[in-house]
Amino acid sequence: MTHDHDLVLRPTARQADAALNPPPGRNGGDLVVETLAGLGATTVFGLPGQHALGMFDALRRSDLGYVGLRVENNAGFAADAHGRITGQATPLLLSTGPGALTALAALQEAAAASAPVLAISSQVPSEGIGGGRHGYLHELRDQKASFRDVVKSVHTVRTASQIPSxxxxxxxxxxxxxxxxxxxEIPQDVLLAETALPVVTALDATPRDLVPRPELTAAAAHLLQHAERPAIIAGGGVVRSDASGKLLALAEKLDAPVVTTFGGKGAFPWEHPLSMQSWLEDRHTTDFLEDADVLLVVGSGLGELSSNYHTFAPRGRVVQIEADLGKLESNHPGLGIHADARTALTALLETVGERRDPSAAGRVSALLSKVRERIAGQELTLEQEVLAxxxxxxxxxSPSFWDMxxxxxxxxxAFDARRPNTMHSAQGAGGLGYGFPAALGAAAADRTRPVLAVSGDGGAMYSIAELASAKQYELPVTWLIVDDGGYGILREYMTDTFGEATxxxxxxxxxxxxxESFGVPAVRTTAESLREDLAKALAQPGPSVVVLPAVLRMFAPTHL
Structure with missing residues (x-):
């Protein structure tokens, strides 16, 4: 009798020939790029270094595209954005020691924002790992320890045969x-050593599904269907799991108002009658959510920003759907459902009955009117005109990437993202310099549409070198730099707190x-001509820069 698994395990004639007769001149680096290609990677980001040259040399023998940036941290931001846009793991190739450590801040942002970055770093030769006795350049006593507290998992290679797995x-x-x-991390000697191992042709690395427990789904559906004033907070998990359509269907089935977190921008239609938009840093919105008798939180841990700086205190039942177990009920007790947003929303849609509430849209409209009135009373016309x-x-x-x-x-x-997965910022970890290199990563994922990056002059200086990368690869990124002569938000914070800024x-x-010295066209604009100048820059091929000299102010927050 022939079983299905026998057919899967039996190699084809072509595979057998490739296994028995691997091409000459391959090394450990080839095993890396062959594995990446076999897994489905198309583009890698990074920066070469002495110990990593085996990987970079192997790139020329592969079909993988390569985008090199000028600073490792910027390469990490680019890989982060590429992963967010494609939904696939994006390889980031790094060297040892300083090269690896320089990417730490980018990996922290990827961790905070749940971006799938596959960082592959070289190591000193095997004989020097952990000892320090050989004094190799770039040597660290325990390199992986520097990353273990930042990344999701650490994988160490000691022989060539371990690389694919x-x-x-x-x-x-x-x-x-x-x-x-x-x-x-892979030692230099393993990357450089010739190998007779078969060419890597196929691997199974299918991610595990995270499905909700049915008794929890049933309980959540009962609570929502019989609620008097249900409301929904939609976070970044909805966007990452491509669950925006499921969210819309559930909200309409329940007549439940929806607010999106800053990481969940675009998860729900901005102008929908049930949309509270994203005014989370507003006491009117906080009051509305606190008044809900059942609050469904999907794909958000209700951290500092999503909870209006931890002033949010829900009075009703909380149902939280969260894939990150560490964030489940971490800030507010409730019915915690450990699941991916898409699978959980699908299960809820199949379980919950319809609930009609003719007053829901009116209550949302009244809330947004209060928010608009509050902002209108603060004389912030310039800021609203610039954003518009x-x-x-x-x-x-077109995707947009925003610095801090x-x-x-x-x-x-206040920004209408209009489409899911089109607005991204560094609000996960809050580091400077994210916007422009992230936009380059998104443009490398899809060159058919322009990408916008937004920075202040302070944040722009973190990644100014990447103008060279943008020009080298002719990436369609327009960089809007708002030049206010300093760290504007810190100036405002310090002035409000101490009376003056330092x-x-x-x-x-x-x-x-x-x-222009990089060969990138640029224009200085005004608030009045910004729309026209920005649209023109976005319409032209390749990179461009638009500089807006302006001092913008934040709207006054209402936490209490």
Whole structure:
């Protein structure tokens, strides 16, 4: 009798020939790139270094695309964005010691935002690992220890035969909900050593499904169907699991108002009658959510920003769907459902009955009117005009990547993302320098549509070198730099707290002339001409820079 698994395990004639007659001149680096290609990778990011040259040399013998950036941290941001846009694990190739450590901040952002980055680093030769006695350049006593507290999982290779399985295990880990960055390290001698191992042709690294327990789904459906004032908070997990359609169907089935977190931008239609948009840093919204007798939280841990700086105190029952077990009921007790957002919402849709509430849309409209009135009373016309100009200039399906700058803080609350998975920022970990290199990673994933990056002048200086990368690969990224002469949000925080600001004022270059020196077209604009100048820049091929000299202010928050 022939069983199905016998057919799967039996190699084809072509596979057998390739196994018995591998091409000459291959090394450990070839096993890395063959494994990545076999897993489905198409593009890798990184920066070469002495111990990693075996991997980079192998790239020329593969079909993988390579995008090299000028700083490892920026390469990490690019890989992060590529992973967010594609939903696939994105390889990040790094060297040892300083090269690896320079990417730590980017990996922290990927971890906080659940971006599937597959970081593969070299190591010193095997004989020097852990001892320090040989004094190799770039040597660390325990390199992986520097990453273990940041990434989702660590995978160590000691021989060439371990490479395919280690990389495949890391790939599976990165893409198993919750997504996240992973770390693989391979010694220099293993990468350089010739190998007669068969060419890697196929691997199974299918991520494990994280499905909800049926008794929890039944309990959640009962609570929601019989609630008087249900409400939904939709977080980044909805976007990452491609569950926006499921969320919309559930909200309409229940007549339940929905607010999206800053990481969940685009998860729910902005102008829908049930949409509370994203005004989480507003007491009116907080009051509305606290008044819900059943609150469904999907794909959010209700951290600092999503809880209006931990002032949110729900009075009703909380049902939380969360893939990250460490975030489940970590801030508020409730009915915790450990599951991927898409599978859990699918199960709820199949279980819950219809609930009609003619008053829901009216209550949402009244809430948004209160928010608009509050903002209107703060004389912030310039800020609203600038954000509106960006929205009008940006095509609906174009991704945007925002650095930690005042305009981004406005965008978190007030920007209509219009499509799921199109607005991203560094609000996971909150580091500077994310916007532009992340936009380059997104553009490398899809060159058919322009990508927008938004930075302040302070954050722009973190990644100014990547103008060279943008030009080298002719990536369609338009970089909007809001130049206010310093770290604007820190200036505002310090002035509000201490009466004056210290260490926030910056000398900066002529950004237009600097961009042009890289061969990147640039223009200096005004608030009045921003929409036109930005739309023109986005419409032209390749990279471009738009500089807006302006001092923007934040709207006053209402935490209490």
């Amino acid at each position: 280690a990389v495949a295990a890391a790939w599976e880990s990165a893409l198993t909900a919750p997504h996240g960055p992973v770390w693989v 100009a960006v929205r009008e200039a940006l095509p609906d399906d 700058t005042i305009l981004a803080y406005w965008a978190w609350s 260490a926030t004022e910056l000398s900066r270059p002529d950004f237009v002339a600097l961009a």
